[in-house]
Amino acid sequence: MTLRAGLAAVAIFLAPAAQAQGAPAFPCAETDKQCAWKAMESHATHRLDGWKADFTSPLAERIAAAPPQLVEYLTLDNIFNGFPERPRAAELDAAFLDDVRGALAELPPRISQLIGERLIGLYFVESLGGTGFTDHVKDADGKPVAGFVVLDAAVLRSRTANAWASWKENTPFHAQEPLRLDARIEDGAQDNRKNAIQYILLHELGHVLAIGSDIHPPWYIAPKDLPASASYRFSDLSWKVDREHDSYITVFDADFTQRKNVAYYFGAKLAAADMVATYANLEKTSFPSLYAATNPGDDFAEAFASYVHVVLLQRPWQVTISRSGEVLKVFKACWDEPRCADKRKVLEQILKRLD
Ligand SMILES: [Zn+2]
Incomplete structure (x- = not known):
């Protein structure tokens, strides 16, 4: 060592x-x-x-x-x-x-x-x-x-901020040229390893902040075992417990049909041709990123990382989908948009007073 x-x-x-x-x-x-x-x-x-x-x-x-x-x-x-x-x-x-x-x-x-x-x-x-x-x-x-x-x-060790973010955001989709998905979370000289580490760290620190709190259900308790009376000030805005299937569903699932196939890191389930429709549907939700749509804990961790990075640190955050250089879709941070207004309010309350 x-x-x-x-x-x-x-x-x-x-x-x-x-x-x-x-x-x-x-x-x-x-x-x-x-x-x-x-x-x-x-x-x-x-x-x-x-x-x-x-x-x-x-x-x-x-x-x-x-x-x-x-x-x-x-x-x-x-x-x-x-x-x-x-x-x-x-x-x-x-x-x-x-x-x-x-x-x-x-x-x-x-x-x-x-x-x-x-x-x-x-x-x-x-x-x-x-x-x-x-x-x-x-x-x-x-x-x-x-x-x-x-x-x-x-x-x-070897990834800059945008390289890491692009790698991560591509993992739910099978690669298919000439379709491309690029994530940009830093500009110019700020696109370095230190800022990749900072963004990844912010996500994990979001998880740390939620421990023992009423932000979202604990990840170490099965959904079916949560008390029926339990309420969570962040995740109740977009998540519900499906006790029969011991899982979480979202209030957007009826229209957001791609969500059940969003899987990060371990095996893509969506085609590259689904990228535009997936992100178009994501824009109709209160999820700040596609990863946020995978479970309540990562919804908060992604929201926390994105809010601190974009609002407090004034950094860029966007996903661009293109085909042979032609831009098909740009998905941006949502903190100034009505769709994320309620989540922003809760985040700001949490940062003022956690307990
Ligand atoms: Zn996480």
Whole structure:
């Protein structure tokens, strides 16, 4: 592990048993999903006393390669989900760490304040199986109070902001020349790796902010198990529980027929020829991006990232679909449009007062 002097994490994982006896044996067989689920439920990564959490330390010091017990937890999660990747702690070079620290340091002060009270740490692995990962941490009473964020350093190492955003937004569609989809989230010299990291981080920090809140249902509770009386101030604007199918549906589904086939990262289900109609229907919803239409938690994470990036940091955000250079559709950030007015109001309330 190559860490620059002064960057050692404050959120060092404490594993007394492991320290006393050497590294513990991995608790489950590679294919035993049930074992993985049980081990995850009781795993020390979910307990605040399993971390030396010091929320008074500057955010810039909560950056590190993933400690062994966190790598174990991520491996269990991949076994449970059937992902082939086996994460390992990342080697972080000085230039990469400079970009991560810059991405954090340039967040608006109010965002840093909110995050500072809830982020255990920002940890880096390779072979995560995705770009980012966030999960919750509970206090001694079992109340979710904080979260940790994991990012895949290998995914981030060589991508600029627009290259990463274009790659991500293309993943729901089968590629077919001469149709193209380009995402633009930065201009000129700002289109760099630091700003790619910042945007990805903002999405994960949106997940951290929602932990233990009434923003949207927790991702670790099955939809069918949510109390019938539960209400959520952000996700109730566009989501409903389908108890029969133990899933979430949206209030736009009758007209937004492509939504059920929107799948990011793991296997496109839509044809390139569906791009224009998909984005035309997305414009009739209150979703700030196509990824936001996949589930309530990612709706909020996408809205938070987009709002901070576009409204607070005054940066560009648009998706352009073209054929042989001819522009067919431009989809823009929605914060000044009536379709997102209610979500903007709730976001602004949340940023004023989270609890
Ligand atoms: Zn997410």
